[in-house]
Structures are given as C-alpha cells and as structure tokens.
Amino acid sequence: MEILAPCGNEESFYSAIYNGADAIYLGLGDFNARAKATFFTTENIREYVKIAHLFGVKIYVTTNTLLKDEEIPAFIKFAQKCIEAKVDAFIVQDLGVAKILRECFPNCELHASTQMGICNVQGAMIAKQLGFSRVVLSRETKLEDIKEIKQKTGLEIEYFVQGALCVAFSGNCYLSALNNNQSGNRGKCLQLCRLPYSAYLNNEFLGKGYLLSARDLCLIENLQELKSAGVDSLKIEGRLRRAGYVAQSVASYRLAVDALENNSKINLKPEILKLKKVFSRGDYNTRAYLDAGVPDNIINSKIQNHLGIEIGEVLDVQPFKDLFKIKLKSTHPLHQNDGLKFLDNVGNEVASAGVGNVEIIDKNTYIFYTKNHLRKGLKVYLTCDSENEKLLTLKTKKINIDATLIANENEQLELTFFTTIKNHKISANFKSDYVCPKAQNAPTSKEEIFTQINKLNDTYFALDNLEIKTNGSVFIPKSILNNARRESTLLLCENIIKNAESNIKCTVNQQNIDILCKKTQDIKLELNNDINNIYIINEETDLSKLQILENDVVAFSPTIYTEENVLRNIEKISKNYNKIALDLPIIANGKDMQILQNIIDKLDNKIMLILNNISGIIFANTTRKTIAGLGLNIYNNLSVLELEKLNVNYFIFSKELTPKNEKFITFGYGKQSLMTFAHCPFKTLFHNSCKDCKFSKNLVIKGTDGKVYDIQRTIISQCYFTLYQNKIFDNKKPTKNLIDLRF
Numbered sequence: 001m002e003i004l005a006p007c008g009n010e011e012s013f014y015s016a017i018y019n020g021a022d023a024i025y026l027g028l029g030d031f032n033a034r035a036k037a038t039f040f041t042t043e044n045i046r047e048y049v050k051i052a053h054l055f056g057v058k059i060y061v062t063t064n065t066l067l068k069d070e071e072i073p074a075f076i077k078f079a080q081k082c083i084e085a086k087v088d089a090f091i092v093q094d095l096g097v098a099k100i101l102r103e104c105f106p107n108c109e110l111h112a113s114t115q116m117g118i119c120n121v122q123g124a125m126i127a128k129q130l131g132f133s134r135v136v137l138s139r140e141t142k143l144e145d146i147k148e149i150k151q152k153t154g155l156e157i158e159y160f161v162q163g164a165l166c167v168a169f170s171g172n173c174y175l176s177a178l179n180n181n182q183s184g185n186r187g188k189c190l191q192l193c194r195l196p197y198s199a200y201l202n203n204e205f206l207g208k209g210y211l212l213s214a215r216d217l218c219l220i221e222n223l224q225e226l227k228s229a230g231v232d233s234l235k236i237e238g239r240l241r242r243a244g245y246v247a248q249s250v251a252s253y254r255l256a257v258d259a260l261e262n263n264s265k266i267n268l269k270p271e272i273l274k275l276k277k278v279f280s281r282g283d284y285n286t287r288a289y290l291d292a293g294v295p296d297n298i299i300n301s302k303i304q305n306h307l308g309i310e311i312g313e314v315l316d317v318q319p320f321k322d323l324f325k326i327k328l329k330s331t332h333p334l335h336q337n338d339g340l341k342f343l344d345n346v347g348n349e350v351a352s353a354g355v356g357n358v359e360i361i362d363k364n365t366y367i368f369y370t371k372n373h374l375r376k377g378l379k380v381y382l383t384c385d386s387e388n389e390k391l392l393t394l395k396t397k398k399i400n401i402d403a404t405l406i407a408n409e410n411e412q413l414e415l416t417f418f419t420t421i422k423n424h425k426i427s428a429n430f431k432s433d434y435v436c437p438k439a440q441n442a443p444t445s446k447e448e449i450f451t452q453i454n455k456l457n458d459t460y461f462a463l464d465n466l467e468i469k470t471n472g473s474v475f476i477p478k479s480i481l482n483n484a485r486r487e488s489t490l491l492l493c494e495n496i497i498k499n500a501e502s503n504i505k506c507t508v509n510q511q512n513i514d515i516l517c518k519k520t521q522d523i524k525l526e527l528n529n530d531i532n533n534i535y536i537i538n539e540e541t542d543l544s545k546l547q548i549l550e551n552d553v554v555a556f557s558p559t560i561y562t563e564e565n566v567l568r569n570i571e572k573i574s575k576n577y578n579k580i581a582l583d584l585p586i587i588a589n590g591k592d593m594q595i596l597q598n599i600i601d602k603l604d605n606k607i608m609l610i611l612n613n614i615s616g617i618i619f620a621n622t623t624r625k626t627i628a629g630l631g632l633n634i635y636n637n638l639s640v641l642e643l644e645k646l647n648v649n650y651f652i653f654s655k656e657l658t659p660k661n662e663k664f665i666t667f668g669y670g671k672q673s674l675m676t677f678a679h680c681p682f683k684t685l686f687h688n689s690c691k692d693c694k695f696s697k698n699l700v701i702k703g704t705d706g707k708v709y710d711i712q713r714t715i716i717s718q719c720y721f722t723l724y725q726n727k728i729f730d731n732k733k734p735t736k737n738l739i740d741l742r743f
Contacts, residue, residue, distance in 0.1 A: 002233040008037035015247035020254030023058035042081035053500035058088040064113040066635035096638030108506040117170040123615035138170035140678040143290040150230025163237025165214040168675030209301030218284035244389030245278040298679035308383035339384030398462035428492035436474040443473035452481035527663040557583035581608035586631040591717035620647040668732035670740025
C-alpha cells in the first residue's frame with residue numbers, strides 16, 4: 001500500500017521522502033484547499049518534482065477548491081505549469097476543473113478529492129465515468145462499501161488513516177463561509193468547529209465544550225483490514241503541520257506497512273505513542289466510520305488542540321527570581337526544547353510551556369524553569385519530543401550505486417554508475433576527453449581513485465562497489481576524477497528521473513485550451529427554463545401556506561426515507577401540485593443507496609429528483625428530470641456542461657455565489673444548512689448508545705459569539721444530522737429561488 005504524505009514546506013518535503021513516503025500531496029497557488037500553505041509555487045515545483053522522482057516518490061497536486069468562471073484562464077495556465085513540471089496526478093473536487101484537466105491535458109491522471117463526497121459504489125462509478133483513476137473516499141465510508149467499490153470499479157482507493165478528522169461530511173462545510181465570508185471550499189476555513197459551544201434542548205441547558213471538535217484519526221492497527229478491503233493508498237492528513245509530525249507519521253506507517261508486506265507481526269503500541277506525541281487531541285479515533293451504524297466517540301468535547309501523551313505530574317513549585325522552579329516526575333526523559341502541557345484533575349488545560357535548561361535529579365525527576373505559575377499535582381503532558389523529532393527531521397536517504405571505471409593506457413577515461421530502482425537497472429556512462437597516459441613516475445593507485453569517486457556526500461548517492469579496469473599503470477589527476485564523478489552523478493540523476501517519468505503520458509491540447517480560455521459569456525449554456533422557484537418541504541410543512549405558480553416545484557425532503565413515508569407524502573402533494581421532486585440526501589452509504597433505489601423505483605417518472613451527491617447522478621436518465629442540488633456545489637459553467645452530459649436538467653448554484661446566468665436557481669429563503677454529521681450529537685452529550693436513544697427535537701447549540709444553530713435528524717439506514725443557521729435567510733431574487741420551508 002502506498003504511504004501518502006502531506007507537505008506544506010521544504011522541511012516537510014524532505015522529511016516525508018527520507019522517512020519512507022511513496023507519494024506526497026501538496027498545494028500551490030490559489031487553487032488548493034489549504035490557502036496558507038504557500039511554499040510551493042509554479043516557479044519551484046519542477047525542482048521538487050525532480051527530487052521526488054529521483055527517490056521514486058510521486059507528487060500529487062491538490063487542485064481541490066471550487067473554481068469561478070473568471071478564474072478559468074488563470075487555472076489553465078497554472079495547470080499547464082504543473083503538467084510541464086511532470087506532476088503525477090491532480091486531486092480534484094470541482095467537476096469543471098476535472099473537465100479542464102481531462103480535455104486540455106489528455107491522459108493526465110485525476111484523483112477524485114474526498115470533498116467530492118464519494119462514499120458508495122454508485123459515486124465511484126460516476127467518478128470513473130468522468131475519467132478519474134482514483135477515488136479519495138470520504139472519511140465516513142463504511143468498510144463494506146470500500147470492498148464493493150474495489151470489486152465493482154477496480155479504481156484505486158485512497159483512504160485517510162491519520163490526522164485531523166473534519167466533523168462535517170467529507171469536509172462539505174459552510175460554517176466559515178456564511179459566518180465570516182471565508183470559504184472552506186476555497187481553502188480559507190477558519191475551523192470554527194474547534195471553538196466551544198453550549199447545547200440546549202427545549203431551552204434547557206445540557207452542557208458545553210468543544211461540541212463540534214472531532215477526535216484525530218489513527219488507523220495504524222487496521223491496515224490489514226484496509227488492505228483486504230482494497231485500499232491502495234494510506235493518506236496522512238496535515239499539510240499545515242510541522243515537519244516533525246510529517247516525519248513521525250510517515251516513519252510509523254512505513255514500519256507498519258513493511259511489517260504487513262513481510263507478514264511479520266510487530267507491536268504498534270509504541271508507534272501510537274510516538275504519533276500522539278507529534279499531534280493528537282486526546283485519545284484517537286481508531287475505527288473512523290468503518291463499522292456499520294452510527295459510530296461512538298467521534299467528538300472530544302474537552303480537548304480541541306494538541307494534547308500529546310501523559311508523562312507525569314508536578315511535584316513542587318518554588319519562586320526563582322522572576323520565574324518559577326518546577327520539579328516534576330516524568331516517565332519520559334525530558335530535554336531542552338521539549339514542549340509540555342499541564343492539566344488539572346478534571347482534564348482542563350492550565351498552561352503550556354517550552355523546556356529550557358533541564359536539571360536531572362534522578363532517573364524520573366527533573367527541574368526546569370518557567371514564567372507560568374503552576375501548582376503541585378498538575379498532570380504533565382509531553383507535546384513535543386524535541387530529540388526524537390530532531391532525529392527524524394535530520395534523517396537523510398541515499399541511493400546506493402555501483403561503479404565501473406575504465407582507465408586504459410592511451411584511451412579515454414570512462415566512468416559508469418549503476419543502480420537498480422524498482423527492478424529497473426539504470427546506468428550513466430561518462431566518457432572523459434582525458435586520455436590516460438602511462439605513468440612516468442608514481443601511477444594513480446586504486447585507493448586514490450576510490451577516494452575521489454567516493455566523494456558523494458553532497459549528492460543523493462552512496463557508493464557500494466567500484467570496479468577499476470586498467471591495462472597498465474596510468475596517471476589520472478584528481479581534478480579529472482572529480483569531474484568524471486560530477487558528470488556521472490548528474491547524468492545518473494537525469495536518467496533516474498527520466499525513467500520515473502516515462503509513464504507520464506500527459507499531453508497538451510492547445511485547441512481545447514483556446515476554447516475554454518474564452519470569456520465566461522462565450523461558453524454557451526442551453527439551459528432548461530421551464531421551472532422557476534423550488535419549495536423544499538418536509539412532513540411537517542403546512543402546505544396551505546404555499547403560493548405555487550405554474551412553473552414552481554414542490555420538493556419533498558423526508559426526515560425519514562422509507563417507501564411508506566415518501567410515497568404517502570408524494571401522493572398527498574400530488575393532489576394539489578403538478579411539478580414535484582424528491583430531495584435526495586447529501587450522504588448515503590451502500591445500504592442507504594439501496595433504500596433510495598427502492599423508493600425511486602416506485603415513483604412515477606414525472607417526479608423529479610434533486611441530487612446532492614455525485615452518487616445521485618446514477619439515478620439520472622432520459623426519462624426522469626433531475627436537478628443538481630446545493631450538495632453538488634456548482635460554482636461554474638463548466639460543471640454545468642459536465643452534468644448536462646450526465647442527464648442532469650436543472651441547476652441550483654452554490655449558496656456561496658450569485659450566478660450571472662438567470663436560468664440558475666439560487667438559495668433565496670430559509671434556514672441555511674452548514675454541515676452534515678455522520679455521528680450522533682446526542683451520543684456526544686449523553687454518552688448513550690443507539691439502543692438507548694436520547695433523540696429529541698429542538699436541540700440547538702450556541703457559540704460564544706451568541707450565534708445559535710439548529711440540529712435536525714434524517715434517517716435512512718442510519719441517522720444523520722444537519723447543522724442549520726437558526727436565523728432565516730431572506731434574499732429572494734425576482735427570477736429563480738430555492739425556498740426552504742422545512743422549519
């Protein structure tokens with residue numbers, strides 16, 4: 001299985017390679033979901049790709065944000081720079097971006113981003129149809145669905161195994177965008193989910209804490225299960241993390257994967273402790289959403305930041321000049337530059353401190369000095385093991401080579417370097433202009449030759465064996481040997497990189513580039529124009545309040561997706577209205593999709609479908625009208641063109657933008673959805689199980705800024721929950737509106 005590492009800077013890049021990563025994903029420019037990761041650019045990316053390819057490491061570029069129409073020309077230029085840099089693949093969320101890459105750069109490799117929300121075989125089938133060779137599954141994907149995706153599509157499967165877990169389904173979140181105009185879909189998420197919130201049920205206070213802060217993920221003990229299911233790539237989250245985190249994560253998973261490949265059993269508990277030291281928000285989530293049903297322990301409401309591992313307690317605190325002398329007991333060696341965190345007995349963070357000078361009293365007792373006025377009895381956690389991180393981040397890697405040097409009298413000096421990479425023997429032969437003369441005095445010895453050829457410390461190579469062939473006693477100046485070594489080294493680098501890039505077949509289609517670079521208004525959209533407003537209702541909506549015109553649509557959005565409930569309500573709506581749609585959910589596992597299929601099979605073909613996930617496109621055909629819903633995040637005209645080819649008829653534009661084309665439908669009225677959960681917030685609050693269900697209507701959470709959010713439940717094969725703005729958004733346009741009357 002491939003180990004896929006995150007990189008946001010040069011130190012992380014080398015740490016990933018030298019600790020055993022098979023591939024690296026990184027972002028550059030304005031088109032990636034981590035806008036703060038700005039180290040890599042179109043100017044320097046080629047050099048880093050060459051270094052990665054030298055070590056057999058692939059580079060995937062994250063072009064996983066949503067694209068505005070006016071950004072299309074700039075994106076094409078950006079993508080062409082990446083193509084010229086020989087990157088191995090693009091990670092893509094936006095269907096318009098996929099269209100650009102597929103049509104402008106034929107044979108370029110496309111990976112469907114986790115933000116595309118693929119979590120079932122139907123979604124994977126659509127991705128394959130759109131030209132994707134790999135799917136980065138949503139973190140909420142079930143193990144049984146991973147197996148089915150691999151069996152029925154044969155696509156490469158990438159799955160998150162380590163790092164921060166977004167609380168929103170597949171990162172599809174509008175909390176930052178609608179509150180602060182900083183779109184997570186555009187790489188500017190403010191992580192408002194990591195702030196404290198208070199919960200109220202029927203206006204009664206239930207509790208407070210980090211109620212939206214998900215535990216970090218660690219699936220290192222589940223690799224055999226993932227491999228058997230068909231996972232090809234193990235993805236580590238953390239492009240904004242420090243190099244020590246990247247190094248340790250890669251090193252630990254390298255150890256685990258190698259043991260798995262060699263059928264050797266190892267104790268992974270020490271690796272988990274190492275991983276917790278570099279970053280963890282308390283105990284890890286060790287099963288993700290793999291198991292059937294609604295998972296437990298997704299949220300850690302007490303901790304929202306790095307906690308590390310518990311190592312001891314404060315024994316004594318004494319004033320010392322303008323500092324405090326702290327004596328502590330620790331099960332872990334303490335070093336200068338370590339990081340510590342101090343918690344009270346109920347788990348509340350009291351202080352953090354960096355370690356300066358350390359005095360060792362005995363094996364487990366240490367003294368250090370800090371400005372923090374700590375108190376006796378506090379629990380001590382290690383958040384940075386500086387010595388271990390130094391070892392990992394300073395680690396280097398060399399490519400072992402053999403060499404043959406031919407130095408015959410009156411013939412040109414010849415040096416050849418050899419190496420084998422992934423069963424490919426690669427060589428570099430350099431023939432010098434220097435003709436070796438017979439030595440007049442002392443001939444150049446084999447030891448002298450070896451010394452000069454072995455001077456590879458400033459290169460990526462290490463010499464294993466040198467064979468020296470000569471037919472007599474010759475003299476070779478050191479400068480000639482040094483030049484031969486340098487030239488052979490450069491040539492071997494070129495040949496290794498050329499071999500690594502031989503399978504990259506991407507080309508440039510200038511004609512299509514010229515077409516797609518045209519101004520937005522020149523891209524012709526022949527949109528259907530026979531529906532106006534869409535009114536979304538549920539079982540509790542008072543239909544008598546609807547003022548429906550001839551071209552308006554009434555869309556039923558069930559709180560419970562059963563045949564009986566859906567068909568009964570559709571029949572009730574049909575008595576008064578002609579244009580009716582069924583609103584499909586944004587998330588659906590394999591079992592959910594079967595339920596939805598059974599419902600749709602029973603519906604009259606005149607009932608339209610609102611599609612909120614790529615998997616819903618599987619239901620689109622020439623006999624039933626379909627509407628691209630908010631969940632498909634339509635940002636540009638190119639996405640519309642892609643969806644039209646897949647039999648989608650009408651389009652609701654992203655709630656983050658106002659489209660220029662009046663034939664698009666936009667969100668005009670109602671409470672706006674912010675994110676969907678695949679976990680249960682009642683389990684977070686009550687610590688109950690599904691058998692002891694605590695669900696009740698009217699659950700709200702409130703932020704420290706006073707903003708209130710509603711939480712609503714939807715049931716398919718399991719429960720899902722959606723977070724809504726509590727206030728009504730009212731900005732109806734005179735043209736086409738999505739009007740939400742569910743609340």
